[in-house]
Structure formats: structure tokens, C-alpha cells
Amino acid sequence: MPRWGMVIDLDKCFACQSCTAACRMENNTPPAGPDQTGRDRAILWNEVLAFVHGEYPKVEVLLVPRPCQQCDKPPCTYVCPVKATYKNEDGIVVVDYQRCIGCRMCAVACPYQVRYFNWYAPEWPAGMREHLNPDPEVAPRPKGVIEKCTFCIQRLRHAKEKAAAEGRPFNAADYQPACVQTCTGHARYFGDLDDPNSLVYQLSRSPRAFRLLEEMGTEPKVYYLKQG
Numbered sequence: 001m002p003r004w005g006m007v008i009d010l011d012k013c014f015a016c017q018s019c020t021a022a023c024r025m026e027n028n029t030p031p032a033g034p035d036q037t038g039r040d041r042a043i044l045w046n047e048v049l050a051f052v053h054g055e056y057p058k059v060e061v062l063l064v065p066r067p068c069q070q071c072d073k074p075p076c077t078y079v080c081p082v083k084a085t086y087k088n089e090d091g092i093v094v095v096d097y098q099r100c101i102g103c104r105m106c107a108v109a110c111p112y113q114v115r116y117f118n119w120y121a122p123e124w125p126a127g128m129r130e131h132l133n134p135d136p137e138v139a140p141r142p143k144g145v146i147e148k149c150t151f152c153i154q155r156l157r158h159a160k161e162k163a164a165a166e167g168r169p170f171n172a173a174d175y176q177p178a179c180v181q182t183c184t185g186h187a188r189y190f191g192d193l194d195d196p197n198s199l200v201y202q203l204s205r206s207p208r209a210f211r212l213l214e215e216m217g218t219e220p221k222v223y224y225l226k227q228g
Helices: 018-026 033-038 105-109 126-131 153-165 178-182 199-204
Strands: 004-009 047-055 058-066 085-087 093-095 188-192 222-225
Touching: 004 199, 018 047, 018 178, 178 188, 188 199, 199 222
Parallel strands: 004 222
Antiparallel strands: 004 188, 047 058, 085 093
16 A cells, blocks of 8 residues: 655755645635634635744844655544544544544644634635636535545545546555645645655655654654755
């Protein structure tokens, strides 16, 4: 079974936010609006964070995209009292929205703060509904549940079904999340971290490679390449 992972090259990311937009469209993530955003209730499964170092005029800005880190040892799965969040058969950390009771213990346990509580019923302004069609593969989440990045798991399901319909074995190259597909700077790479022939395997072992908060022991499957 592939061990799905991602590598993000910080030398190539210039915060165009195409990954954020693609993620929102692919996964039917509703806009928060000015009122909810002002209450820090915006939902961004794939956010680009800006870290500022130094003092003016010698200021450096480090841009760090932050999807779910899809940990091999995810602390969020241990604390959910109803087992709504778990690692599925593909090794991807997902959320069963029908089971979620919105207690937010998983959000507290996550050191990467990539889980979002849906404070409001999902709505799309009329202007957006006229020009943008919701993704029929993904159901909008109801108010009162936790939601997060799942590496666009619906795409994995579709790729497996397509391979079966065509009478051929499923290949890891058949599947990639929306953020990887649309990255304009080609800063994101995706694939099997256990396949020595895959690019993500090789890049994850680069001298430039690091992971966020490795000291926490969560074993994240998202690697970053340091700026040169």
C-alpha cells in the first residue's frame, strides 16, 4: 500500500494562493464572510503562513504552506471520544462527519492547528453560486463539526475506480490532490514516500528536507525543502 506524502519546496512557493483556491473549490469549503472572519472563524484547509524575521529595513519573510500534515502517529486520533477521526486503510487521516459531535478535542491535540470547527451553516453568496458549481464528489459539512484536509481523498477513490474500470492496476501517479495539480510555482510534489523510484521519496531525503515540529513525535508525512 502506498504511503502517501507531500514535499513542498519553499524556494519555489511565492504565496500565489492557488493551492488555497483549488482546495476550497475541490472540497466545497464555504467562505466565512467578514463577520465570521473577524471572529477568527475562517476555514482554510490549505493556508500559506507568513513568518517575519528581523527588523526594518532588514526584514525577511518566510512563506510556509500548511495543509494537514497527515501524521503517521496523529495525536488527533487518540483523543476523539467517538472515533470520528481516524487513519483509513490508505493511511490518510480522515473525519467521519456523521460521527463527529464537535467536541473539538482533536483540534486541541493537533500541534499544527490544521483542524477547523464549522461554526456556521455552509452558505455561498449568490454571485458565487452563479459562476461556480459545487464539487458533486464532496458533500458540504454541516454546522458543528470539525473539518480538515484529507489529501483530496475523493480523488484517490475516483482514481482507483477508473483503474478498475479500465482493467489495469492502480498506479500512484494516477492520484494527486488539487493543491499539487494547481500549484503555479510547481512547488508541491506528491506520491509514495516508500517508493524509492518516486520523486517524493528522493526529495524527502534531501539535505534541505525538514518537517514541522518533528520533536513532537507525530511523524508528519509533509516535508519541506529549506530555502537555498
